[in-house]
Amino acid sequence: xxxxxxxxxxxxxxxxxxxxxxxxxxxxxxxxxxxxxxxxxxxxxxxxxxxxxxxxxxxxxxxxxxxxxxxxxxxxxxxxxxxxxxxxxxxxxxxxxxxxxxxxxxxxxxxxxxxxxxxxxxxxxxxxxxxxxxxxxxxxxxxxxxxxxxxxxxxxxxxxxxxxxxxxxxxxxxxxxxxxxxxxxxxxxxxxxxxxxxxxxxxxxxxxxxxxxxxxxxxxxxxxxxxxxxxxxxxxxxxxxxxxxxxxxxxxxxxxxxxxxxxxxxxxxxxxxxxxxxxxxxxxx
Numbered sequence: 001x002x003x004x005x006x007x008x009x010x011x012x013x014x015x016x017x018x019x020x021x022x023x024x025x026x027x028x029x030x031x032x033x034x035x036x037x038x039x040x041x042x043x044x045x046x047x048x049x050x051x052x053x054x055x056x057x058x059x060x061x062x063x064x065x066x067x068x069x070x071x072x073x074x075x076x077x078x079x080x081x082x083x084x085x086x087x088x089x090x091x092x093x094x095x096x097x098x099x100x101x102x103x104x105x106x107x108x109x110x111x112x113x114x115x116x117x118x119x120x121x122x123x124x125x126x127x128x129x130x131x132x133x134x135x136x137x138x139x140x141x142x143x144x145x146x147x148x149x150x151x152x153x154x155x156x157x158x159x160x161x162x163x164x165x166x167x168x169x170x171x172x173x174x175x176x177x178x179x180x181x182x183x184x185x186x187x188x189x190x191x192x193x194x195x196x197x198x199x200x201x202x203x204x205x206x207x208x209x210x211x212x213x214x215x216x217x218x219x220x221x222x223x224x225x226x227x228x229x230x231x232x233x234x235x236x237x238x239x240x241x242x243x244x245x246x247x248x249x250x251x252x253x254x255x256x257x258x259x260x261x262x263x264x265x266x267x268x269x270x271x272x273x274x275x276x277x278x279x280x281x282x283x284x285x
Contacts, residue, residue, distance in 0.1 A: 003031055005039075011144040012257070013041040013240045021047050021057045021249065029060055036061075036122070037199040040253040041139055043242065047249045049126055051080045051274060054249070058124050058276040065113065065120055065277040081275040083125070085266045095267050105170065106261040109140065109234055110209040111254045112277060115166035117189045120254045122278040127244045129272040134264030138241040143204035143256045145233040146194070157205070160193040161215040161285055162226065168212040190215060192284040193229075195255055204256040205229050206284070233258060244273075 006015045014035055019028060021044060036042055049057070058064055058079075067081040085093050085103055093100050113120035125137070146154065165188040193214070195206045207229045214222030232238075241262070242250060252259060264271060 003028055005035055007039070008041070008043065009240050011238055011240075012039055012141040013043070013139070014039040015043045015045065017045065019044065021049065022053050024057070024060075033061065036251060036253065037197065040141060040143065040256050041240065042251045044249040044251075045245065046247045047126065048247060049249065054124065054126055054274060054276055055079050058278060061122065061278050062281070063279045065279045067277075079276055081277070083271075083273040083275055085271055092267055092270065100266055102170075103261075103266050107263060108169065108209040109230060109258045109260045110169065111206070111258050113254065113280070114164045114191055114206070114208040115169075115186055115189060115210045116280075117283055118280040119191065119284065120277045121280050122251055122253050122255075124249060124251045124276045124278075126249045126274045127246050127272075128274060129270050130244050130246055131264040131269035131271050134262060135269075135271050136241050136243050136262040137250070138239055138260050138262060139252060140234045140239045140258045141204075141256060142206060142233045142238075142258065143197075143202055144238050145229075145235070146204045148232070148238075154194070154203070157229075158194045158203075160217075161190045162193050162207065162211040162222075163188050163213050163215055164191050164208060164210040165189070165212050166210060169208075169210045188212070190285050195284055197255065198281075205233055206255070207233060208258060 002018050004017045006017070008014055016032060016035065019032070024032070032042065055064065064079045067078055085100070087093055087097070087099075093103070111119070112123045166186040168188075191206060191211070193206060194203055196203045207226055211226050213219050214225060217225070242248075
């Protein structure tokens with residue numbers, strides 16, 4: 001296979017074409033893996049994948065996370081999370097359904113699984129059904145944002161620890177979308193504010209909508225720092241907004257990218273993306 005790589009932005013991201021993810025030899029896979037570490041986000045257009053094929057490709061990168069069936073509207077535990085606005089009966093969610101608020105919550109910048117002691121390495125999203133308009137996904141590179149900082153500022157941030165909590169981000173939606181079972185399963189966890197890619201040594205900021213405060217820092221001061229870094233990381237020169245087509249698969253690096261969903265008419269048009277998640281290889285602190 002002749003793999004072609006086209007950068008999506010000057011800062012990060014690449015489109016990979018000339019490839020069928022159901023039929024990859026070791027040489028092609030090695031090239032894709034190297035591209036992932038370089039570009040942080042890979043777009044594979046027009047991939048005809050079912051769940052088994054998505055799991056198979058994802059699993060070549062390493063162990064996968066299992067989903068939490070009680071979070072959002074994943075109906076069963078497994079390796080594929082169904083990111084959708086349909087209920088268990090295949091009907092569009094009603095406005096009063098609390099899961100609508102979960103979908104709206106995905107419009108806030110975040111990294112997948114940063115609220116776990118061992119955060120996810122990467123996620124792979126495959127577009128199955130799309131609304132007629134809206135519903136894009138926007139990504140932000142925290143690596144390029146870190147590189148833009150003066151060396152002295154980088155040194156000030158290195159060694160700081162942020163506390164990430166699933167309930168914190170959900171409670172910021174003005175309604176409490178968690179329950180005791182979820183709170184017990186996902187307590188607050190510490191994460192390094194600056195992370196380093198083990199494959200290439202490059203550093204990046206690591207913030208998320210799940211980050212509530214900075215450990216051992218005045219709460220207001222720490223909150224202001226997190227807001228400052230969030231604003232930096234989401235500047236236009238550090239972002240890419242993807243307009244989905246059915247069959248697109250995007251693999252994105254949760255260690256160095258944030259993302260958010262863009263608005264669409266949740267209670268009127270169906271949107272289904274299937275996500276697999278590459279497990280992390282250890283705590284950040």
